[in-house]
Structures are given as structure tokens and as C-alpha cells.
Amino acid sequence: xxxxxxxxxxxxxxxxxxxxxxxxxxxxxxxxxxxxxxxxxxxxxxxxxxxxxxxxxxxxxxxxxxxxxxxxxxxxxxxxxxxxxxxxxxxxxxxxxxxxxxxxxxxxxxxxxxxxxxxxxxxxxxxxxxxxxxxxxxxxxxxxxxxxxxxxxxxxxxxxxxxxxxxxxxxxxxxxxxxxxxxxxxxxxxxxxxxxxxxxxxxxxxxxxxxxxxxxxxxxxxxxxxxxxxxxxxxxxxxxxxxxxxxxxxxxxxxxxxxxxxxxxxxxxxxxxxxxxxxxxxxxxx
Amino acid sequence: xxxxxxxxxxxxxxxxxxxxxxxxxxxxxxxxxxxxxxxxxxxxxxxxxxxxxxxxxxxxxxxxxxxxxxxxxxxxxxxxxxxxxxxxxxxxxxxxxxxxxxxxxxxxxxxxxxxxxxxxxxxxxxxxxxxxxxxxxxxxxxxxxxxxxxxxxxxxxxxxxxxxxxxxxxxxxxxxxxxxxxxxxxxxxxxxxxxxxxxxxxxxxxxxxxxxxxxxxxxxxxxxxxxxxxxxxxxxxxxxxxxxxxxxxxxxxxxxxxxxxxxxxxxxxxxxxxxxxxxxxxxxxxxxxxxxxxxxxxxxxxxxxxxxxxxxxxxxxxxxxxxxxxxxxxxxxxxxx
Amino acid sequence: xxxxxxxxxxxxxxxxxxxxxxxxxxxxxxxxxxxxxxxxxxxxxxxxxxxxxxxxxxxxxxxxxxxxxxxxxxxxxxxxxxxxxxxxxxxxxxxxxxxxxxxxxxxxxxxxxxxxxxxxxxxxxxxxxxxxxxxxxxxxxxxxxxxxxxxxxxxxxxxxxxxxxxxxxxxxxxxxxxxxxxxxxxxxxxxxxxxxxxxxxxxxxxxxxxxxxxxxxxxxxxxxxxxxxxxxxxx
Numbered sequence: 083x084x085x086x087x088x089x090x091x092x093x094x095x096x097x098x099x100x101x102x103x104x105x106x107x108x109x110x111x112x113x114x115x116x117x118x119x120x121x122x123x124x125x126x127x128x129x130x131x132x133x134x135x136x137x138x139x140x141x142x143x144x145x146x147x148x149x150x151x152x153x154x155x156x157x158x159x160x161x162x163x164x165x166x167x168x169x170x171x172x173x174x175x176x177x178x179x180x181x182x183x184x185x186x187x188x189x190x191x192x193x194x195x196x197x198x199x200x201x202x203x204x205x206x207x208x209x210x211x212x213x214x215x216x217x218x219x220x221x222x223x224x225x226x227x228x229x230x231x232x233x234x235x236x237x238x239x240x241x242x243x244x245x246x247x248x249x250x251x252x253x254x255x256x257x258x259x260x261x262x263x264x265x266x267x268x269x270x271x272x273x274x275x276x277x278x279x280x281x282x283x284x285x286x287x288x289x290x291x292x293x294x295x296x297x298x299x300x301x302x303x304x305x306x307x308x309x310x311x312x313x314x315x316x317x318x319x320x321x322x323x324x325x326x327x328x329x330x331x332x333x334x335x336x337x338x339x340x341x342x343x344x345x346x347x348x349x350x351x352x353x354x355x356x357x358x359x360x361x362x363x364x365x366x367x368x
Numbered sequence: 369x370x371x372x373x374x375x376x377x378x379x380x381x382x383x384x385x386x387x388x389x390x391x392x393x394x395x396x397x398x399x400x401x402x403x404x405x406x407x408x409x410x411x412x413x414x415x416x417x418x419x420x421x422x423x424x425x426x427x428x429x430x431x432x433x434x435x436x437x438x439x440x441x442x443x444x445x446x447x448x449x450x451x452x453x454x455x456x457x458x459x460x461x462x463x464x465x466x467x468x469x470x471x472x473x474x475x476x477x478x479x480x481x482x483x484x485x486x487x488x489x490x491x492x493x494x495x496x497x498x499x500x501x502x503x504x505x506x507x508x509x510x511x512x513x514x515x516x517x518x519x520x521x522x523x524x525x526x527x528x529x530x531x532x533x534x535x536x537x538x539x540x541x542x543x544x545x546x547x548x549x550x551x552x553x554x555x556x557x558x559x560x561x562x563x564x565x566x567x568x569x570x571x572x573x574x575x576x577x578x579x580x581x582x583x584x585x586x587x588x589x590x591x592x593x594x595x596x597x598x599x600x601x602x603x604x605x606x607x608x609x610x611x612x613x614x615x616x617x618x619x620x621x622x623x624x625x626x627x628x629x630x631x632x633x634x635x636x637x638x639x640x641x642x643x644x645x646x647x648x649x650x651x652x653x654x655x656x657x658x659x660x661x662x663x664x665x666x667x668x669x670x671x672x673x674x675x676x677x678x679x680x681x682x683x684x685x686x687x688x689x690x691x692x693x694x695x696x697x698x699x700x701x702x703x704x705x
Numbered sequence: 706x707x708x709x710x711x712x713x714x715x716x717x718x719x720x721x722x723x724x725x726x727x728x729x730x731x732x733x734x735x736x737x738x739x740x741x742x743x744x745x746x747x748x749x750x751x752x753x754x755x756x757x758x759x760x761x762x763x764x765x766x767x768x769x770x771x772x773x774x775x776x777x778x779x780x781x782x783x784x785x786x787x788x789x790x791x792x793x794x795x796x797x798x799x800x801x802x803x804x805x806x807x808x809x810x811x812x813x814x815x816x817x818x819x820x821x822x823x824x825x826x827x828x829x830x831x832x833x834x835x836x837x838x839x840x841x842x843x844x845x846x847x848x849x850x851x852x853x854x855x856x857x858x859x860x861x862x863x864x865x866x867x868x869x870x871x872x873x874x875x876x877x878x879x880x881x882x883x884x885x886x887x888x889x890x891x892x893x894x895x896x897x898x899x900x901x902x903x904x905x906x907x908x909x910x911x912x913x914x915x916x917x918x919x920x921x922x923x924x925x926x927x928x929x930x931x932x933x934x935x936x937x938x939x940x
Contacts, residue, residue, distance in 0.1 A: 247807050
């Protein structure tokens, strides 16, 4: 029983990290029709800059804030200078964002060196609670809490605010939104910023969770995030959280019982979804 | 564009270059140059196979390494498990062709009916899967570290191997020229230019895209075989994104949709790789040489989408010919209204 | 009477197709100007070009005396032009309320009054206030699209074929509403339904093969059967 709970918590925590990465991907795709292959790079940059700030200031919280800010700045730069010039051309977009991914990963190695960097949990999040005979690792609970909070915040933003309304409308019909007097470019930038901020937060949180950060972590998690985006339905925000949890849980259970097949299971899931429901398990539209 | 190449002068030029390269090892006997050039030929095959997808059909694959890796591992495993003999080598080639064809067929069938993003994503994920497989299936692959193996007699001499690589490149080039000029190749280019129109003309776009994906996958597998033989060693790096990126950089920088661009791109990237790695002794920044290519690549996609060859053609033929930028493909549905 | 909008020799390409090859017309303030013409003549493209959704390559588009050609769509809309596209452009997953909320620029008394006024005209919208726009009938979608364009204090409304695909009884309802809006705002109407056009319209322009070929007061067209047959294919 405690193994099950422990595995579930583990899966949920990983799922939340993937969610933070996938949510931005899916939002950006839904609104702008851009699949950002550099998103994993923002994730890794969030991790490096956040951990760097955390170790030099000693404050985990400042590290998190720093990661988010760094991610947002990079997000704006990406949108303005890399993606904006090639809007509307899928092939160019795919190619250029992959190129950016390459540059972002290499830049990490230039700035912080090619070796992995260790990251520790702050004291107040170290250790675990014992509930009955189940051990709950504090930091995992923290990740889950942060993930859900972000989910609720973005959900609130989308459902209850004007800008959220505009984003949802923009997903359906960009031209009409513009015809109603809304500058969609600003909305694009806003969404990109939010998405990048979430990715950077995810990367930062991963650091103490896995103990080390390395330049290729962006690519590794990006692949999981792509699987999530496909399963959840491209452009579906709530789909992405469900799919991320699913992928996180399946990864955690498979890693325990049949470790060699963990990634294969998720890949298989994606393949099945692509054959039978290309719009995604939770997506409303194709 | 095709006329440029069926043009006799161009063909004679290619022949002279090929002949020059063929006699080179007999007049200029530098081991390191021969090895480097062999590498260029091998990657030219890979890049040309990639060009069939990107340049001629307008499909972006981020998992091209998987076919390359399948070829490399197949030949490695056959040579290691069985005897390093010609018969087993040929068997390995056959198995590679079979495996890459099946995998590319399945991946293509799964995703090519969907938006281009899906193919890029799925190929990337599949390549990741093969990488994991190569890491975990230790009994066969010896994990991350890989393994060395011996090669059949006829592949042992560096000069012979150099000529084999050169011949492979030339044959693949000629075959693909034929292929792209065939009616089938024309349909692929029509798909690149305007998928919807091609579909409405009655062509099954999916079927043609899958064919392109299979042709490209098989050739990438062949390149993988040659690569593994050249090193007499194989490890998981053949499945990494780096291989796909190499193919991408070579195709884009050389010029998409031209084939010869892929060859030139392969030359540029391999030689620069070689030189920049040496420069790393001078300054550590050159160890990160890929960053320069990343930036050049981004600028090329943005401002220079036809690459070196494409731009030269445009310069030479000016506006007389309707040159199209193949990267600017894919009929975007926004333009429908 | 002052001119609100003036197009002068406007040309527009879509891809490589030369759709508009010289469209010129003037829209007097407070009137309903009807654009007529066969399918594919360029009427919709004319409206889209005014909105900046298609870019004019030549000519000028002056709104209230200022050039709006080349401006971004949103800033054209913000100068006080409302647009009801041919496909109505309803956000299917948003409720009726949200569809209107997206459009509202200022939430003040005036906007509320305009909203009340238009909702009284279209009580159906009030009935389905919390329902997704995608579930509305064709006529209701048209009403929602018109309400959405009207709710802001727009001086000019561009309405593209509001009668298209609607049952006659619904057409009447929509027509009536446009008739009433006419009191408050200037309208450019693209319309195939000549009955509707001739009842509401003050003046007309005929677009044929991407050019404005004829114009005048609506009465003229009502009496000129031959011109109707020539350009509109109707008697």
C-alpha cells in the first residue's frame, strides 16, 4: 500500500513538472499555431538561472522568482525575434525553434560549463512527513502543491479575466479578435511570456528534485511534454494537466515495475492516441 | 530548377569533380584527409536523404538519427555476433533496408496525415525511444559505451573504403536525381508547393509522403552502415539528436531541395567541425562550435531559406526562372478565405 | 452631408490573384450604402480590405479624412469600425455573454444602454445568454454577430451578407434590426438578397470583376431592370 502511495506521489510530482512545461507549449500552439521546439530550452534556462540565483543568494524563493523572470525575458525575446518573423509558416517555425533550442542548450554550457550542476533542497523543504506508515517526501508534496496552484491560477486567468477571454477567443478565431479592436500581437506576447515563465519554473523545481541539472534536461523533458501535448490534445490547457498526470504516473509506476519500458509505455500511449484520436484524449477539436 | 541539372554543362562539372575525388587518394596520400573526406561522403548521403523529406516533400523530421542509428547498430551487431565476412555484411545491409523501411513506413503512416508538427514531434520521440533501447538492451548493444567490431576484408583498406563511400554518394546522388525528376518526384514537389491542390488533383498525398519517408529512411540507414564501418565502433551517440541536427544543418546551409546542396553542406559542416575542434586548443569557446552553426542556421532559415546552392541559382538565373523557396512550403490554411 | 469613408482605386491581391482591381466608393455619414455584385466579384474582399484583413496594394482608404490603408486591423477597428463577417465569426466555445464581452471596449453606462437596446431587439440572445455561441441557430448567430459589432460606439458597421442561409422569417427580423440601427450609425451592407438591399439601402455600388462599375441611389436600381440583369443576374 505505501509503495502505491509513494509511487503515486512520485508520479504526480513528475507529472506536475511535465505539466508546467507542456501547458505553455499547448497554450502557445492553440493560440498561435506555433509548436515551440525551443520550449525545453526555456525549461533548462529556468533551471540554471534559478539554481544559480538560489545558490548565490541562499534563498530558494528568490531563486524561483529569478527563474520565472529569466524564463519570461527569454520568452519575449524568442517570440519577438525568432518566431514573429516566421509566423504562418509551419516548416520555417519548426526549423527555427529547433535551431533556437540548439543555441539555448549550447549557451548554457558556455555560461555555466558543460558539466552537470548539483542542486539541493532548502532546509525547510527537506525531509519527509510520516503519515501512518506512509512516508511523504516534503519536496514532492511541495512540487505537487505548486503545480496545482499554477494550474488553478492559469485556469482563473483564462476563465475569469478579460485577457483570458481574449486568449480563448483567439484560439478559435484570430481574425475576428483583431476585428474587434484587439491587438493580437500583444496577446501572443503575453501568452508566450506566461508559457515561458511556467516552463522556467518547472525547470527550477526539477533541480532539487533530481539533485542535478544539466544542459540536456530541456530536450529530455521536452519529449515528455510533446507526448503530453499530443495525448492531452494540442491547444487544450485542461487536457495538458490530465495528460501530464497520466504520463507522470505511468512513468513512475513503470519505472518501479518494468523500468526498461517506462518511456516506451508513454510512446505507445501517444501512438495509440495518434491513430485513434489525433485530436487528443481530452481535446475538443482537431 | 530541374533544367539546371539535366543541363549538360552541369553534369560534366559533376563528373569532373567526382573523377577528381576518385583519383585524389592516389596523388595526395594523407590519411587524415581521406578519413575526413570519407566522413563527408557518408554525411552527404545522410543529408541527401534528409533533403528528400525537407526539400522535396516539405516534411520536417526530427528523428532522422533513428534510421542512421538502425543502420549503424545493425552492421555493428552482425559483425560482432557473427563473422566479419562479406556475406554477413550484405545480410546486415539487407536487414537495415528492411528495418528502416518498416519503421519509416509505420511512423509515416501514423503521423503524415496530420499537421507537420506531429511528424516532427513523433519522429523526435521515436528517435528518443531507439536511444533508450540502445542504452537498455545491454546484451546486444553493450549500453552507453557501445562496442568495437571487425569489418570484412574488402572494407579494411582506408583508400578502398574512401572509394566505396565516394561511390555510394555518387550512386545515391544519381538515383535521387532520377527519383526527383520522375513523375513520382514531381508529385512530391507538388505536395511541397501546395498540398491541398495536389490532393484535389486526385493524388493520395499521404501515400506519396509515406513513400518519401521510406526512401529517405532507407538511405539514412545506409549512411549509418557506412558510418559505423568507418569507425569500426558503434555507441548510442548514433541515435542522438546531434545526428539529426547535423543532417538538418547540412541540408539547410547547403540549400534545400537541390541535393547537391546537401553534399556541399556536408562538406562545410564536416570540415568546419574538424577545424573548429582543433581550434578548441586555442580557445575553449571553439569546443562549443555548434553554437556558431546554430546561429548561422537560424539566420539562414530566417533570411536565407534557400541555402547556398539555392541562392546561387537565384543569383544566376535571376527572375527568368520561377524559383521557389522550398522551406516556405506548406499551404497554410489561413490563406483560404 | 459628410463622407465617412472613401475608397479610391483600391487594389488587393490574395496570394497571386488580383481580386480587387480598382474599387472606389464613398459612404456618406448616416446612410446605408449597399455593395452589390455577383458571387466572387470582390465584395467580401472589399470589406476585408477596409478592415485590414487583406492588404490593399494600391489606392487609398480614407476614414474620417485620415488614411487607414496599411494600418493593423485592430487599430482600424479601434477608430470606430465594427465588422460582421460573412461567416459571422462567432467564438463557438464562448457563451453569448462572453462573445459580447470580448468585444466591449469600455464598460460604461453608454455601452450598457446600447447593449440593452440591441438585446431588446434580439430577445433570443438574452434567452441563451449563458449558452455557448456554437449552439445557436444560424439566425441567432447573425444576431449575436450584429450585436457584437454594435455594442461599441462604432460609427461605421460593415455587414457582410446578413441574410445568407437564413429562413425568410429570420431575414425579416435581421433586416428590421438593421433598419433600426440605421438611425444611429452608418452602415456598409454587402447583400445578394435584392429585396432586402433595396428596402434598407440608400445608395448602391455594383462591384464586378473587382471593380466598381456603377452606382447611384437605390431608387434608380429599383427601376432599372436591365442593369440588375446585367450585373446581378436578377430581374
